[in-house]
């Protein structure tokens with residue numbers, strides 16, 4: 001006779017840790033890995049990082065982003081090794097050398113993606129194995145305002161359908177395929193539109209960082225219903241920058257206030273009219289943009305992609321990283 005499960009074994013079963021593909025680390029656990037990073041920052045380099053113009057706490061750079069640059073440096077080396085194995089297998093049949101390592105940086109509007117991406121670019125380029133690090137933001141692949149208006153998408157800017165996703169994927173695929181020169185359109189936050197007649201050129205980097213809201217979105221199915229290769233399929237590593245929605249809203253509004261005192265003053269600024277009204281009215285308008293565009297995009301499209309990232313960095317209310325979740329399987 002099979003004996004009934006005792007309360008003890010039931011509770012033991014309940015507490016058995018779930019199998020998970022992630023390892024969760026506290027800030028303290030992660031920053032302790034700094035001692036294993038054989039590339040400390042010199043005073044001169046710290047100064048250079050300050051020159052990036054971001055409000056970056058330098059302890060944050062040492063504790064969080066320097067160990068991350070070491071992890072990425074190890075990944076680049078290991079990925080080169082894998083590529084070597086593949087080339088040995090393929091022989092002359094399509095083997096490839098000099099393939100850049102591609103990193104995706106995802107997260108909400110105003111969560112701090114650009115800051116993380118710029119920091120990684122600065123830190124990764126210090127490693128002698130991969131000095132040439134290019135950074136590209138996906139806003140260059142937004143449809144021009146004229147096209148957004150025609151498609152009724154002006155209040156969906158940043159949603160997956162507001163981008164030319166096929167061109168973006170092709171752009172990254174071409175860089176990864178080792179093309180000598182690959183170009184992309186350029187977006188301007190000043191005019192809130194694609195800049196006519198300007199292109200950004202990328203020339204065979206060692207590492208490419210692709211930063212944007214929707215970089216971890218799965219590929220769209222093709223017309224025949226078959227899955228296409230999507231942008232994220234070209235990533236060797238991805239970072240999702242995470243924080244509470246309330247904190248991100250506050251950062252968004254703070255940034256709007258700061259821009260109102262600076263960039264919006266430019267006569268060519270799309271948002272210039274918000275320098276002519278009271279600060280309260282301007283912030284009400286920004287809150288409207290957050291609640292009707294950026295927050296729904298975060299909830300519906302961006303946050304659901306978090307589980308696909310290799311690394312999730314979770315920030316607290318002061319932008320300091322509190323926890324990290326790294327994929328290990």
Ligand SMILES: Nc1ncnc2c1ncn2[C@@H]1O[C@H](COP(=O)(O)OP(=O)(O)O)[C@@H](O)[C@H]1O
Pocket residue numbers: 054055056057060107108109110111112113114115116251252254255318319
């Ligand atoms: N590590 C940080 N420490 C302090 N402020 C930060 C940090 N990262 C971002 N910020 C601020 O938060 C706001 C959003 O950051 P940004 O990098 O522009 O976000 P995103 O590129 O995700 O829209 C900006 O005002 C920026 O100065």
Ligand SMILES: CC(C)(COP(=O)(O)O)[C@@H](O)C(=O)NCCC(=O)O
Pocket residue numbers: 109137138139140157158211212213214289290293294
């Ligand atoms: C340009 C953006 C879509 C971000 O683009 P990304 O570089 O992430 O592709 C975003 O900053 C934006 O302008 N959102 C529209 C609503 C707003 O003005 O906040």
